[in-house]
Amino acid sequence: MSRIFITGSTDGLGLAAARTLMKEGHDVVLHARSRERASALAEISPTALGIVIGDLASATETRSIAEQVNAIGRMDAVIHNAGIYLERSRGETPDGHAKTLAVNVLAPYLLTAWITRPDRLVYLTSGMHRSGSSALDDIDWKKRPWNASQAYSESKLYIATLAAAVARHWPDVLSNAVDPGWVPTKMGGAGAPDDLQMGHLTQTWLAAGDAEAAKVSGGYWYHRQQREAAAAVSDPGFQDRLVEELAGLTGVRLFAEHG
Numbered sequence: 001m002s003r004i005f006i007t008g009s010t011d012g013l014g015l016a017a018a019r020t021l022m023k024e025g026h027d028v029v030l031h032a033r034s035r036e037r038a039s040a041l042a043e044i045s046p047t048a049l050g051i052v053i054g055d056l057a058s059a060t061e062t063r064s065i066a067e068q069v070n071a072i073g074r075m076d077a078v079i080h081n082a083g084i085y086l087e088r089s090r091g092e093t094p095d096g097h098a099k100t101l102a103v104n105v106l107a108p109y110l111l112t113a114w115i116t117r118p119d120r121l122v123y124l125t126s127g128m129h130r131s132g133s134s135a136l137d138d139i140d141w142k143k144r145p146w147n148a149s150q151a152y153s154e155s156k157l158y159i160a161t162l163a164a165a166v167a168r169h170w171p172d173v174l175s176n177a178v179d180p181g182w183v184p185t186k187m188g189g190a191g192a193p194d195d196l197q198m199g200h201l202t203q204t205w206l207a208a209g210d211a212e213a214a215k216v217s218g219g220y221w222y223h224r225q226q227r228e229a230a231a232a233v234s235d236p237g238f239q240d241r242l243v244e245e246l247a248g249l250t251g252v253r254l255f256a257e258h259g
Contacts, residue, residue: 002208003049005029005075007056007065007111008082010040013124013180016200017079017207022047026208029072031065031082056082056107057093059250066114077120077207080108080159086148090141097249098141100148104155109162109246113254121175122206125160125220125229129179132157134232136245158242160220160229165239167218169255174217177229178202181222 004021008014009030018028027049032038038051045051052068054061069075083104091099097106108123132154138144139158141151163177180202202224205214213224220229232238247253 001025001027002076003027003029003073004077004079004207005031005052005069005115006079006081007031007108008033010037013200013203014079014081015041015044017081017203018048019044020200020204021208024204024208029069029075056103057099059093059095059102059106059110062107062110063114066111069115074116075118077122078111078115078118079122079124079203079207080111081122081124081203082107083124083155085152087151088148090146090151098151100151100155101140101158104152105158105162106246106250108159109254110250110252112162112166113252117170117173119173120207121163121166121173122203123159123163123175123177124203125163125177125179126152126156127179127181127222128153129156129160129233130230132230134230134238136241139245140249157230157232158246160233161239161242162246164218164220164229164233165243165255168236168239171217174206174215176206176217176219176221177233178206179220179222179227 004026006014006018009018010032018030021028030041030048030051032053033055035053038053041051050072052065054065056062084100087100093099093102160177163175166175202221205224219226243254
């Protein structure tokens with residue numbers, strides 16, 4: 001039995017992963033953006049280990065999420081599932097960041113730094129990461145005209161790269177990126193062609209699976225098969241430049257060896 005925290009577990013892939021893990025007998029900590037959203041978990045919350053509340057667009061609330069999780073106890077695995085898709089504008093979070101970057105990249109980066117280090121980390125990316133630019137001079141979209149699809153693609157490039165960087169810097173942790181495919185969730189739409197079940201079962205398998213095939217690190221996964229990510233993801237130089245950029249934007253340094 002493992003203890004697993006899943007961000008964004010009120011619907012879609014996160015909720016499906018939570019249900020699967022709980023049916024398998026694992027202790028699951030759920031996450032909702034607000035108390036109102038937590039009401040969607042009424043069906044499964046009685047058998048969950050806990051529910052934490054907080055908006056990932058806010059660094060202050062993200063820290064609170066980490067503190068709530070740590071108060072429950074050390075997790076065996078964390079699934080960074082939460083994400084947003086095509087935002088109509090850059091928006092601005094309480095900390096002044098583009099909302100897509102804040103929710104999809106800065107929040108999982110901060111939670112990785114602040115939650116007591118687990119044995120396994122799973123980060124949700126997308127095949128769209130291959131369209132993301134590896135230029136890091138304006139990742140917060142302060143100079144460029146807003147492009148929702150490009151911002152999303154870049155956020156998924158960054159999160160896949162973060163997963164690879166964690167695998168490289170923390171050899172005691174199994175860190176992997178998962179592309180769930182274009183699945184019929186609220187984000188993907190009812191007509192999405194990929195397999196919803198395989199989308200979330202890859203997450204749960206990497207987070208808690210006993211098979212030796214699931215006990216690897218630094219992989220980019222699609223439907224329980226390793227695939228080749230964009231070249232930048234596995235480039236140590238790009239990894240380090242990205243982590244430095246995220247440290248500058250958040251004021252939080254993830255890897256001690258960087259200073």
